[in-house]
Amino acid sequence: MSSRRDVLSFAILGVLGDGPQHGYELRKRLTTVLGPFRALSYGSLYPALKRMNATGLIEEESLTPATESTAPALSGRRARIVYAITAEGKEIFGEWANKPGPEAWEDEGFAAHLAFFSATEERTRLRILEGRRSRLEERVEALRESLTRGKERVDAYTLQLQQHGLEGAEREVRWLTELIDQEKVTQER
Amino acid sequence: MSSRRDVLSFAILGVLGDGPQHGYELRKRLTTVLGPFRALSYGSLYPALKRMNATGLIEEESLTPATESTAPALSGRRARIVYAITAEGKEIFGEWANKPGPEAWEDEGFAAHLAFFSATEERTRLRILEGRRSRLEERVEALRESLTRGKERVDAYTLQLQQHGLEGAEREVRWLTELIDQEKVTQER
DNA sequence: TTCGTCATGTAATGGGTTACATGATTAC
DNA sequence: GTAATCATGTAACCCATTACATGACGAA
Numbered sequence: 473m474s475s476r477r478d479v480l481s482f483a484i485l486g487v488l489g490d491g492p493q494h495g496y497e498l499r500k501r502l503t504t505v506l507g508p509f510r511a512l513s514y515g516s517l518y519p520a521l522k523r524m525n526a527t528g529l530i531e532e533e534s535l536t537p538a539t540e541s542t543a544p545a546l547s548g549r550r551a552r553i554v555y556a557i558t559a560e561g562k563e564i565f566g567e568w569a570n571k572p573g574p575e576a577w578e579d580e581g582f583a584a585h586l587a588f589f590s591a592t593e594e595r596t597r598l599r600i601l602e603g604r605r606s607r608l609e610e611r612v613e614a615l616r617e618s619l620t621r622g623k624e625r626v627d628a629y630t631l632q633l634q635q636h637g638l639e640g641a642e643r644e645v646r647w648l649t650e651l652i653d654q655e656k657v658t659q660e661r
Numbered sequence: 662m663s664s665r666r667d668v669l670s671f672a673i674l675g676v677l678g679d680g681p682q683h684g685y686e687l688r689k690r691l692t693t694v695l696g697p698f699r700a701l702s703y704g705s706l707y708p709a710l711k712r713m714n715a716t717g718l719i720e721e722e723s724l725t726p727a728t729e730s731t732a733p734a735l736s737g738r739r740a741r742i743v744y745a746i747t748a749e750g751k752e753i754f755g756e757w758a759n760k761p762g763p764e765a766w767e768d769e770g771f772a773a774h775l776a777f778f779s780a781t782e783e784r785t786r787l788r789i790l791e792g793r794r795s796r797l798e799e800r801v802e803a804l805r806e807s808l809t810r811g812k813e814r815v816d817a818y819t820l821q822l823q824q825h826g827l828e829g830a831e832r833e834v835r836w837l838t839e840l841i842d843q844e845k846v847t848q849e850r
Numbered sequence: 851t852t853c854g855t856c857a858t859g860t861a862a863t864g865g866g867t868t869a870c871a872t873g874a875t876t877a878c
Numbered sequence: 879g880t881a882a883t884c885a886t887g888t889a890a891c892c893c894a895t896t897a898c899a900t901g902a903c904g905a906a
Contacts, residue, residue, distance in 0.1 A: 494858090495857075496856065514858075515859085515861095519859085519860090522859095551858090552858085553857090553858075
């Protein structure tokens with residue numbers, strides 16, 4: 473129900489929520505937003521836009537993108553295809569943002585959710601953050617286990633790699649705890 | 662010249678360097694070794710073993726795996742197929758370990774190299790570690806740029822995500838520097 | 851004039867996960 | 879008895895990257 477492809481769709485919908493955009497620009501935004509969690513090639517973006525247009529989540533517009541009102545509108549360059557989110561698209565996006573499934577605790581899904589947290593209700597935000605933290609606490613536990621109770625002796629380098637991985641996961645948990653605390657303070661007001 | 666598939670092959674050769682193994686056990690080792698950089702399903706492992714057997718990098722053995730000499734040999738359980746590294750496999754592995762290509766700076770490739778550093782010559786170790794550090798320094802630079810010179814204002818959550826990502830990359834660089842220093846001290850003796 | 855960026859798109863290629871199939875054994 | 883682990887393997891399914899195709903504009 474929430475494939476890799478779906479996450480991409482939601483991310484696109486999220487960006488289009490700020491105004492119509494064309495593929496090339498969309499890709500830059502998505503790269504910023506999904507960052508290191510998800511690379512994005514044109515070979516997957518353009519087909520995604522076609523699909524979503526066909527399904528009615530987005531629609532083609534002939535307008536100049538909102539963010540470029542200052543720039544020389546389509547100054548001679550190749551024609552752009554500008555997409556806008558539809559009413560249906562907004563609904564689907566809202567559902568995704570506010571009724572998160574298990575994908576919200578995974579690396580990629582979590583990053584996508586966080587990127588569009590402004591579209592998520594306060595209570596749901598907390599649920600997502602806490603779910604993500606639980607997931608990472610499990611990872612920490614697993615790594616600790618394999619480091620202490622690990623029977624197979626590994627060489628010094630592998631050990632350092634594992635140790636480093638563990639510290640990274642612990643750091644992740646601390647970060648999430650900070651976010652959760654911040655969120656609680658905000659919500660108490 | 663070094664696809665995702667190749668990295669898997671090298672990792673398998675690396676583990677088999679410690680003695681013959683069968684697929685099921687191999688998977689556990691590889692999961693420990695490649696850890697979070699690379700998940701491994703049977704659907705990719707078993708075919709890989711077949712391929713490598715066909716190419717002559719490994720060969721089937723009917724022996725009980727070395728590490729299980731104490732266990733009741735094949736105690737009624739389903740027959741295992743034990744694979745051992747061949748002379749050719751050893752040569753290919755040695756080449757990979759000591760003549761690293763650009764894949765050695767990438768996430769997955771680096772993890773694989775580090776996992777089998779004991780098979781790598783001292784000078785080459787330093788080259789790999791330094792190459793990896795350079796790669797990460799580039800990442801740090803890129804993240805810093807997008808955080809300071811970033812024109813598009815992002816919301817607070819995205820900002821914190823990016824900030825967190827930057828700190829993670831910086832931490833990575835520090836870790837590598839430690840490893841490099843250690844390595845230099847070791848080599849000076 | 852040449853290189854970088856803008857801009858869209860398709861085809862070839864490669865490769866991974868999940869689900870399914872099968873069946874024994876061990877621990878609770 | 880029943881759940882977990884051992885153990886191998888295949889097929890269906892899904893999907894992404896890279897290379898290629900095309901073409902214009904702006905800057906050096």
